[in-house]
Amino acid sequence: MGLELIQIIEEGQEQARAIDQLLRKASFRTNVACDGPTGIQDIRRLKPALVMLDLLPPGMSGKEICARLRTDPQTKSMGIIVMSAMTSEDHRVAALEAGADDVIAKPYAGRELVARVKAVLRRIAAAAPMGDEGMADDLVLEETQYVVSFRGLRAILSTAEWMILTRLARAAGKVVPREELRAALWGEDGLSHDRALDQAIMSLNGKLAGDMNGRHPIAGIPGSGYRLMRQAPSLRLSA
CATH class of the missing domain: 1.10.10.10 (Winged helix-like DNA-binding domain superfamily/Winged helix DNA-binding domain)
Structure with a gap:
């Protein structure tokens, strides 16, 4: 872990910069978009391992982005973490039901954010099919x-x-x-x-x-x- 590309979709420039720096310090590669439509274009172009997604980016809601990613065969297995200042149970459940793998409350601790990213990536890797057809006995x-x-x-x-x-x-x-x-x-x-x-x-x-x-x-x-x-x-x- 550490070679993966993380797509950040976050309207606030200071927030986006802070997340970008945290992930780069943890040896991830990053790409930042400040609105939903641009983020979707970046995802289709770059095919990141995971998306860090604000719940309410301009142009397209976080839940709509989740739904699009989960219905597209090219992105349906991609990791998604929603970041939201709205931390009620209803909002968390709505994000998870839309397809998010995890929800992080704002403000967040840097170490926790990185740990959650790594945890989601581990789950994705563990769930990936590991076919053995054509493999060697040795x-x-x-x-x-x-x-x-x-x-x-x-x-x-x-x-x-x-x-x-x-x-x-x-x-x-x-x-x-x-x-x-x-x-x-x-x-x-x-x-x-x-x-x-x-x-x-x-x-x-x-x-x-x-x-x-x-x-x-x-x-x-x-x-x-x-x-x-x-x-x-x-x-x-x-x-």
Whole structure:
């Protein structure tokens, strides 16, 4: 956790700046919109992991934004946290019924806000399907600890290494395009991350190679992407 993009929709510039700084300090990437329609456009363009949403932004209510996100197949699983100064039970229930994952009362404590963001992201990750079709019997990932057991080796991975390896493992034996791996780690932010991706792959290969006589378990395919090499008979992933 910490590579995710958070979309903030908040009318008050000081409030938006404060939330932005809190989340960036916690190693999240952020994007800010000051009204509902702009926020919806940003969400469709950037596909954030989670939306921090004021209950009454200009142009579109928070409940309407929640409803739109939950009925769109592209955003229905996206995390949503509503921030509201109206803290009555009716308002909280209305926000949750509209599709919010959590409701934070204003004013809020910075540590609590970040903790709630992380909690919602953990729930989303835990609920995500982890299909094992095509996985290898010699690979076991311990998702809660970012620990991998691979062909007799056990290694602790960074967040980026973990995300790369889970993508490659789900397509074991097949090439995963560089663009897909970059998007999984950094989103569509328009920046070049090729060197960082190559360094992460190099680090992963160093941790997973073990006694493979210099052969790397992750192979680079020039002009295309990377592939986790299969080992007979097949591959299985469990968390």
